[in-house]
Amino acid sequence: MLSERQLLILEAIIDDYIRFAEPVGSRSVSKRRDVKFSPATIRNDMADLEELGFLEKPHSSAGRIPSQKAYRYYVDHLLAPKDVGLSRHEIADIDQLFTKKFNELEKVIQHSANILSDLTRYTSIVLGPAVFSSSLQQIQLVPISPDTAVAIIVTDTGHVEKQTVSIPEVIQTTELEKFVKILNDRLRHVPLIQLQEKINTEVRYVLREYLDHYEEMIGMLNETINPELHEQIYYSGKTNILAQPEFRDVDRIREMMNMFEEESLIYRLFRSQNHGMTIRIGEENDLEPFDQCTIITASYSIDGKHMGTVGILGPTRMEYRRVIGILDYISKDLSKLLTNLYQRKNEW
Amino acid sequence: MLSERQLLILEAIIDDYIRFAEPVGSRSVSKRRDVKFSPATIRNDMADLEELGFLEKPHSSAGRIPSQKAYRYYVDHLLAPKDVGLSRHEIADIDQLFTKKFNELEKVIQHSANILSDLTRYTSIVLGPAVFSSSLQQIQLVPISPDTAVAIIVTDTGHVEKQTVSIPEVIQTTELEKFVKILNDRLRHVPLIQLQEKINTEVRYVLREYLDHYEEMIGMLNETINPELHEQIYYSGKTNILAQPEFRDVDRIREMMNMFEEESLIYRLFRSQNHGMTIRIGEENDLEPFDQCTIITASYSIDGKHMGTVGILGPTRMEYRRVIGILDYISKDLSKLLTNLYQRKNEW
């Protein structure tokens, strides 16, 4: 439906606008190497493209800027997946994830986020490894006063969750120790996501046999297992986006920065992405403060199992090609790294 | 050295500027109830005050604005500590810290930060309870793979630190258990700040007697005890400051937001404050992005022992009276709350 020439012009305009953030005129398109038509011809096509909703005019005597529809078309049809072209330098930057030795999962993730924002100069958002896809390694109850204790859950990925709980006074220390022992015997290697259910069925019956105050203990336990538990969000380069000319408006900035703090919304946004790579342009994000932004996410995995999401937030006028390349590379790198880090565990 | 009338005028100008963020002219000062002089008289005094460095002119035909020196004088001499005047409503807001039941120390702190920023409409920064003033309650080593384990330190305040460590392969599981037992016997109730030293002297000799590979274990332990460990920083209302008219400049905002991420700098800034209440105006903060800001901090304590710092970051044109009142009240409230929360522990 779009002619060869129209495609060429559309791409030229998008490329130009991505680079300079200025409306693009027919003359400057015609000056490009690969364009062999006069400004007048280009103007005709531009008028058509505008009618089709791909281009917009800020005002009648300015050039055209791409619409959201244009960006969507661009990433869907115009971006050849082959020519991603990361420089040697960039690849080296990413690969240092491997060379630096982190044995804290969190640090690996944070470092990935840092690399991402440094490389792209946009804001990076990374969803940490899914807590619920890991399983219980050990559960601990450390008393810190006569009536309180810290409950600690360690997962097989080395993640630690803690929760202060109050201990019903009827319970004796010896009972408590028995309780923890039973829990560990019964619940080790149980995926966290099944923990709650398992406790309230299977474990309940076992406890009943051995302990007097098992109901109180179950109650305490249910306090501990937080069903709203979710992956941590890592940011880097929150202020990078402020350097973009389209975000020079303080009120808009304020809204966006507020949104960063609304972790539950960001979390939902990232969780809803399909695995693989997702590109959301402008209003496709369904969050009003980001309606001039594009968010690209890629998922990373351990042993092929989806674990988390790395993402970039930038203006709709984003360097798609580059960002896609970087995200693709880093998500694969991260998957490899994490798989290495935890494969021994699985063989164990 | 300043006449009665000059003081009155200075205070009037500061009050007015704090309210409206606009240069104050002689006419508007003369219109105040408590001022009974003509604009001309006031102009003379204003000229004197300017010469003394208390007032500045944005340009020759504008009114005057207070200098940093003026704010300093204001808080030092003009602010009567008595007339703090929190409204009943505000006191209720703060006191809900007591009524809501948090048994997580972190949540209490975060909630305090939220109250602070809500009440003041500035940005609140709170330094969490000093980890180093708490002592070891229990140390744990949870293996998560053949050669790695998670070391977990629980303090008497319920704080949990974790660190993934690699286990030297020469070490057996039984040895490891003995190791942890010795550590707990020897180190319980030792203040974290003495931990490292104690391990490398006293504990070392004990370990030598009971364990073959004690040197490897000590090495592993030293990996765990992070000497750079420090209090967490809690923010709330990071974007409140953007609503102030003096921070409508994107580049300034960017610098400030970047500074928020530089936790080590913020940490140092807050650590360097004396106990009690400290007010740093403009360049007194020694951080260039905050040279138009005032930071007021107050420390909170448990049983009189300094624990952390609550603070407010706002423009130099800050509502000093109000903020001081709120900070004073909340820091005392927080101290009471935390003392209650942990006093039983001490009697234990």
Added chain:
DNA sequence: GTTAGCACTCGTGTGTTTCGAGTGCTAAAT
């Protein structure tokens, strides 16, 4: 010592003009 009076300053707001990049249309060229 205080104030009224007045000339002066200077930023802000407004209206005018100019400039030029860019457009759309028409007619000529290919």
Added chain:
DNA sequence: ATTTAGCACTCGAAACACACGAGTGCTAAC
């Protein structure tokens, strides 16, 4: 039947002029 040259037209941005008025500093009178 396209494509292009030519041209009138649009409209924002920048430059300029001008008036306004809030505010000042100085001087002289109270």
